[in-house]
Amino acid sequence: MKPTLLDELRKGDRLALSRLLTQVERDTPSGRAALEELFPATGHAHKIGITGPPGSGKSTLVNALVYALRSLENDPKVAVVAVDPTSPFSGGAILGDRVRMLESQSDPKVFIRSMASRGALGGLAERTAAVTQVFDAAGYDFVIIETVGAGQSEVDIVRLAHTTIVVDIPGTGDDIQSIKAGILEIADILVVNKSDHPGADATLRNLSTMVAMGQRRQYSATKHGPSLSTPKAETEAEPAWYVPVLKTIAAEKTGIERLADAILRHGAYLRESGMWEQKEAAALRETIIKMLASTLLKNWRARIPDEELEAILAKVSARNISPQEAVERLLAL
Amino acid sequence: MKPTLLDELRKGDRLALSRLLTQVERDTPSGRAALEELFPATGHAHKIGITGPPGSGKSTLVNALVYALRSLENDPKVAVVAVDPTSPFSGGAILGDRVRMLESQSDPKVFIRSMASRGALGGLAERTAAVTQVFDAAGYDFVIIETVGAGQSEVDIVRLAHTTIVVDIPGTGDDIQSIKAGILEIADILVVNKSDHPGADATLRNLSTMVAMGQRRQYSATKHGPSLSTPKAETEAEPAWYVPVLKTIAAEKTGIERLADAILRHGAYLRESGMWEQKEAAALRETIIKMLASTLLKNWRARIPDEELEAILAKVSARNISPQEAVERLLAL
Numbered sequence: 001m002k003p004t005l006l007d008e009l010r011k012g013d014r015l016a017l018s019r020l021l022t023q024v025e026r027d028t029p030s031g032r033a034a035l036e037e038l039f040p041a042t043g044h045a046h047k048i049g050i051t052g053p054p055g056s057g058k059s060t061l062v063n064a065l066v067y068a069l070r071s072l073e074n075d076p077k078v079a080v081v082a083v084d085p086t087s088p089f090s091g092g093a094i095l096g097d098r099v100r101m102l103e104s105q106s107d108p109k110v111f112i113r114s115m116a117s118r119g120a121l122g123g124l125a126e127r128t129a130a131v132t133q134v135f136d137a138a139g140y141d142f143v144i145i146e147t148v149g150a151g152q153s154e155v156d157i158v159r160l161a162h163t164t165i166v167v168d169i170p171g172t173g174d175d176i177q178s179i180k181a182g183i184l185e186i187a188d189i190l191v192v193n194k195s196d197h198p199g200a201d202a203t204l205r206n207l208s209t210m211v212a213m214g215q216r217r218q219y220s221a222t223k224h225g226p227s228l229s230t231p232k233a234e235t236e237a238e239p240a241w242y243v244p245v246l247k248t249i250a251a252e253k254t255g256i257e258r259l260a261d262a263i264l265r266h267g268a269y270l271r272e273s274g275m276w277e278q279k280e281a282a283a284l285r286e287t288i289i290k291m292l293a294s295t296l297l298k299n300w301r302a303r304i305p306d307e308e309l310e311a312i313l314a315k316v317s318a319r320n321i322s323p324q325e326a327v328e329r330l331l332a333l
Numbered sequence: 334m335k336p337t338l339l340d341e342l343r344k345g346d347r348l349a350l351s352r353l354l355t356q357v358e359r360d361t362p363s364g365r366a367a368l369e370e371l372f373p374a375t376g377h378a379h380k381i382g383i384t385g386p387p388g389s390g391k392s393t394l395v396n397a398l399v400y401a402l403r404s405l406e407n408d409p410k411v412a413v414v415a416v417d418p419t420s421p422f423s424g425g426a427i428l429g430d431r432v433r434m435l436e437s438q439s440d441p442k443v444f445i446r447s448m449a450s451r452g453a454l455g456g457l458a459e460r461t462a463a464v465t466q467v468f469d470a471a472g473y474d475f476v477i478i479e480t481v482g483a484g485q486s487e488v489d490i491v492r493l494a495h496t497t498i499v500v501d502i503p504g505t506g507d508d509i510q511s512i513k514a515g516i517l518e519i520a521d522i523l524v525v526n527k528s529d530h531p532g533a534d535a536t537l538r539n540l541s542t543m544v545a546m547g548q549r550r551q552y553s554a555t556k557h558g559p560s561l562s563t564p565k566a567e568t569e570a571e572p573a574w575y576v577p578v579l580k581t582i583a584a585e586k587t588g589i590e591r592l593a594d595a596i597l598r599h600g601a602y603l604r605e606s607g608m609w610e611q612k613e614a615a616a617l618r619e620t621i622i623k624m625l626a627s628t629l630l631k632n633w634r635a636r637i638p639d640e641e642l643e644a645i646l647a648k649v650s651a652r653n654i655s656p657q658e659a660v661e662r663l664l665a666l
Contacts, residue, residue, distance in 0.1 A: 039655040054387060281650045288649065289630070291660045296629040297622070299664075316621065317614045322372040324365075327624045331632075 005034055006041055009138040012108065017138055021113055024130045035130060038137035043280055045079075045136035046267050049158030050146045051183075052167030057193045061167060061250035061259075062146045066110055068253075068260040069142050076141035080112040081131055083124065083147045083157055111135070125157050129287070159186045162279055163266045165259075167191045168207065171199035184210055187243055189262050195247035195255070204245055211243045241269050304333055338367055339374055342471040345441065350471055354446055357463045368463060371470035376613055378412075378469035379600050382491030383479045384516075385500030390526045394500060394583040394592075395479045399443055401586075401593040402475050409474035413445040414464055416457065416480045416490055444468070458490050462620070492519045495612055496599045498592075500524045501540065503533035517543055520576055522595050528580035528588070537578055544576045574602050637666055 008016045023031030052058050062080060069078050113131060115124070128145060135143045145161055147154035158164055166187040184190070190211065192204050244262050248255035270276040312329055315321045321329070341349045356364030385391050395413060402411050446464060448457070461478060468476045478494055480487035491497055499520040517523070523544065525536050577595050581588035603609040645662055648654045654662070 036655050036657055040652045043652060277650070281646065284649050284656060285646055288646065288656050288659050288663075291656060292633070292663060293626050293630045295660055295664060296633055297626045300625070300629055313614065313618055313621065316617050317610070319373045319376060322369050323617060323621050323624060324369055326621050327628055330621075330625060331628060 005037055006137065009038075009134075014108075014111070017111065017134070021131055021134055024134055025115065025127050027127070027130075031130075035133060038134065041137040042133050043136065045132070045140050045143045046163070046263075047132060047136075047161040048142060048144045048263060049161030049164045050144060050167065051155050051158040051164070052191075052193075053169075056167045056169045057250050058146055058167050061191065061193055061248060061256075062144055064248075064250045064253045064256045065144065065259060068256045069263075070107065070110065072260070072264075074141075075109070077109045077111075077139060079110075079135040079140040079143045081128060081135070081143060081145045082112065082114045083128055083145065083154060111140070125160070126290070128157050129160065129283070155183065155186070160283060162270055162276065163188045163263055165189045165191060165263075167193050168203060169194045170197045170203040184214060187211075188241065188266050189259070190243060190245040191248050191259060192245065193248050193250050196249050196252075200247060204247060208245045211245060215240075215243065241266065304330065308333055338370055339470065342371075342467075347441075347444070350444065350467070354464055354467055357467055358448065358460050360460070360463075364463075368466060371467065374470040375466050376469065378465070378473050378476045379496070379596070380465060380469075380494040381475060381477045381596060382494030382497045383477060383500065384488050384491040384497070385524075385526075386502075389500045389502045390583050391479055391500050394524065394526055394581060394589075395477055397581075397583045397586045397589045398477065398592060401589045402596075403440060403443065405593070405597075407474075408442070410442045410444075410472060412443075412468040412473040412476045414461060414468070414476060414478045415445065415447045416461055416478065416487060444473070458493070459623070461490050462493065462616070488516065488519070493616060495603055495609065496521045496596055498522045498524060498596075500526050501536060502527045503530045503536040517547060520544075521574065521599050522592070523576060523578040524581050524592060525578065526581050526583050529582050529585075533580060537580060541578045544578060548573075548576065574599065637663070641666055 005016075005020070009020070020031070020034055024035060025031070050058055050062060059082070062082075066078050066080060069076060113135075115128060115131070132143050132145065145158055147158055164186050166183055166189075168190065170192060184207070190207050192200055192207065194200075195204075246255060246259055246262060248259060250256070267276075270279065309330065312321075312326050316323055316326045338349075338353070342353070353364070353367055357368060358364070383391055383395060392415070395415075399411050399413060402409060446468075448461060448464065465476050465478065478491055480491055497519050499516055499522075501523065503525060517540070523540050525533055525540065527533075528537075579588060579592055579595060581592060583589070600609075603612065642663065645654075645659050649656055649659045
């Protein structure tokens with residue numbers, strides 16, 4: 001019997017894995033077929049997202065975290081998806097970090113994948129999700145998704161993980177926060193890296209205060225807020241997750257065991273509270289809705305003659321009708 | 334007769350404009366109605382996008398550029414859309430630049446609008462386009478769209494402008510480019526800012542070489558490449574645009590007149606070559622397709638009973654069927 005794709009991946013064929021990742025990343029027909037085939041084997045990996053401002057040492061932290069996770073008793077497999085070259089701008093520091101990270105490549109249970117740039121093309125979130133799925137099916141226990149870019153889309157990618165880690169550094173001053181409140185809300189774990197730099201304790205205090213305020217607000221919204229439609233809020237409170245604020249010095253591997261421990265605790269919390277399944281279901285729902293929307297548009301487009309579409313678009317260009325009116329006319333065809 | 338919204342905007346009521354921008358940015362019903370009403374008056378503003386890596390002095394450059402454009406003989410109105418607070422991370426330098434930019438606010442023919450953050454929510458490209466449309470209808474001759482974030486989505490926003498300016502700075506070394514090739518391809522004008530810093534000439538040479546190589550590749554692709562399907566490529570070549578690489582010191586307002594001149598020349602080139610209309614038509618087409626896709630999905634969703642949708646989604650969560658299979662089943666309902 002011919003070994004299946006899954007067999008090959010599970011027995012640890014790195015070249016087969018690498019080739020498959022390329023197919024999936026390029027969204028080729030064989031890549032899509034493989035995702036389809038592998039799907040039943042997914043849903044086990046703990047996905048960890050790491051984001052933070054440029055210069056916060058994310059890559060070094062990821063490097064240290066890979067070692068810490070690999071030292072766990074159950075000898076887990078760890079994958080890193082570095083969403084890096086797609087950031088349209090990059091500096092020298094990033095490249096240096098990457099080179100250092102290559103050290104872990106000699107460990108057969110570690111696989112580091114940089115997402116290749118496609119120039120100015122989009123779809124990065126979908127491609128990252130697909131690549132993560134392959135690692136999941138291949139039996140990787142942890143998939144770390146790290147972004148080097150500091151834009152909104154990079155953050156959107158990271159927050160799709162089970163556990164989102166936001167990294168900050170000391171010394172950004174009292175009045176100007178380098179991390180916005182909106183970002184704190186997506187963090188499951190906060191890290192103050194380079195905590196041997198001056199101002200680390202002040203940053204730690206600031207972040208802790210902000211986290212505490214945010215959690216009090218969330219708690220009262222759940223208990224007394226407008227979302228009474230969910231009957232759960234009226235009965236027992238969910239087992240709460242208190243966002244830890246941790247100090248690390250990634251370059252010296254200080255504080256990394258505590259970070260790894262917090263990640264494991266968060267994973268356990270998600271599973272016990274049922275939120276793991278909820279997060280998985282929500283991600284799948286989003287994937288399906290996106291596929292549905294593009295299929296609906298494609299089917300509709302196939303029914304509409306080019307001339308009629310172009311005639312209506314020309315009317316909009318001439319400012320004779322508005323885009324809204326054009327949509328109504330097109331749907332009436 | 335009650336004055337129309339357009340009348341109010343055209344007579345320069347800044348408070349009315351400011352309120353309308355808020356409605357449009359929040360995508361409220363009245364904001365959408367206003368966009369609909371204003372649409373026939375749009376299509377005149379020259380939209381200028383400015384992007385570049387963090388620390389390249391984009392805000393200072395925009396500040397200087399506003400002054401230069403305001404000094405033109407035809408006394409144009411200039412708007413700035415600063416896509417800034419939506420970047421989830423920010424440092425102190427940005428705030429300083431912003432404060433400096435406020436100077437221009439006292440000029441009644443200048444309007445600066447920062448896009449307000451909505452935390453981790455998306456839709457930034459749509460909101461930026463809508464805000465730009467309001468300025469266009471209100472009679473602003475130039476709308477400068479500036480991003481402070483350095484992510485892919487920020488770049489995607491900027492490249493929707495008529496003229497895209499990419500800003501770089503000297504001293505990033507020979508081997509490591511701070512600007513990737515993919516970004517150079519979207520630039521209509523390249524600027525080496527802070528050109529009094531060491532290494533400016535080397536950066537200028539590097540960028541010029543990269544631009545020349547890119548243009549030769551494009552040219553030969555047009556003349557001899559695989560795109561022979563477009564008959565135009567066989568006949569006369571289009572009037573070409575040679576991407577200028579300009580040196581500026583924005584903080585001293587050096588080189589800004591030449592930049593303003595290049596922008597005007599690019600605008601003239603777009604109009605003469607017919608590309609202005611093509612760009613406008615392409616942007617409208619994209620807007621309409623997006624509106625169509627979301628309407629099609631909404632209409633489909635309204636026809637599908639919740640139970641059937643949830644039942645199929647549950648099968649995917651249980652890994653009994655794949656997302657692709659779910660989409661097929663849902664469309665067959």
